[in-house]
Amino acid sequence: MTDVPDAARTLVDPMPTAAADLLDEARETGAVVALFGRCTVDYDGRASGHLGPGDRHVLCKPDGTLLVHDPEGHQPEAWHAAGAEREATVDGTDTLVLRSERDDGTLVVRFEALAHVAAHTVESTGETEVTGTEEDLRQRVLDDPSLVEAGFRPLAVERETDAGPVDVYGEDAEGRTVAVELKRRRVGPDAAGQLERYVDALERDLHADAEVRGILVAPSVTDRCRQTLAAAGLEFVSLTP
């Protein structure tokens, strides 16, 4: 044991007390801790759930995030989001208990068996950069409004209405108000409903007699979406990000 904690520490088949110590130490140092072992999980909060005994991977982040992963799937089987308070104790002599408390609930992981515990302090986080998002699509439309239609003139982005913010708000070549809803992926009826709400709200806002066009811009739409658009008098323009 040294006063200066190691940047990385690993325990194999640890005693629960040793694992608890490592978790306590990690809380001081801001380390990320990964545990492998056989455990049960109980959650109570916005919903409640129980996971029977199984081999799982548990990841504890210094911001309070706790993720319980089983061997399949992208989604954690159980979790607590950032802001949770974590506490590691030993129940009896051989059970490590991880208790995570949040305003909206409690998560408890009980390890019947522990195979690995690894802690790793993080010195720096790299920069992250993503392209191909909806905002990129919007920028493309603003740079070249004719992608929507010839003569389209954008006047505002995220223009507020009583039904929420319109992605791109503008006028067509004949001066009619146009609401554009952008989607980077093929969309279903929900996108048509979203646009419909904006158009209805704008028509109520502006004048009772105002004609407002609604244009859904997306790579493609489902049949039902097309139906919904048609029923609401809305238009579709295909644009692939």
Added chain:
Amino acid sequence: MTDVPDAARTLVDPMPTAAADLLDEARETGAVVALFGRCTVDYDGRASGHLGPGDRHVLCKPDGTLLVHDPEGHQPEAWHAAGAEREATVDGTDTLVLRSERDDGTLVVRFEALAHVAAHTVESTGETEVTGTEEDLRQRVLDDPSLVEAGFRPLAVERETDAGPVDVYGEDAEGRTVAVELKRRRVGPDAAGQLERYVDALERDLHADAEVRGILVAPSVTDRCRQTLAAAGLEFVSLTP
């Protein structure tokens, strides 16, 4: 080295080749592998992104799932969902490269430095059980339809319409068609729009003159949701799961 792979193996400050071997072995045995190290990530697919050098935790599951976690937040910074093909190679002498291929894109993780690699074979997955979901709320309504209103009679669940499936479809005390949309949480305008689409579709489906009531059942609604409901002639019933 034995012919029978260990159920659990850990490497500390491993050579990249040793880590690659462990990843290859894990592919055979169906083990979950967790890596700690300094890495960069490049993703190209539905979008594209780059993560600069940083200390991260990488989790590889036998179903192809790959998750790259930084020290904050619930969401992985980068990922590949199940079904991806993974390959571990060594670039030069000191860089472990994890390459994950999917139909819709490629994810590459390059480790400049590796602190831990741990593999753990999974013998069994515990049962999982959740309560407090929307389906539980629906069952409650079916068991006691008066929670919606006195005289309400459910006739179908997930009743199909041209706009999608209605949560609970039924009749009120006076024989009018009722579409019920259930939400387990406080809801915004999107839920009102969803219900509106169903009601509109039902009115088109049944008769031009048919009156169809739409009732949103949720713990509470936002102001805008209430406005949208009112504008569409829809109703709200408060019910807490």
Added chain:
DNA sequence: GAGTTGATCTCGGGA
């Protein structure tokens, strides 16, 4: 703090 929407959303169920 609440409201609104996006997400490389993922996931499960049904046609």
Added chain:
DNA sequence: TCCCGAGGTCAACTC
């Protein structure tokens, strides 16, 4: 296979 909506969604941004 695609479509559709739920999710203990989470996360970002605005008011």
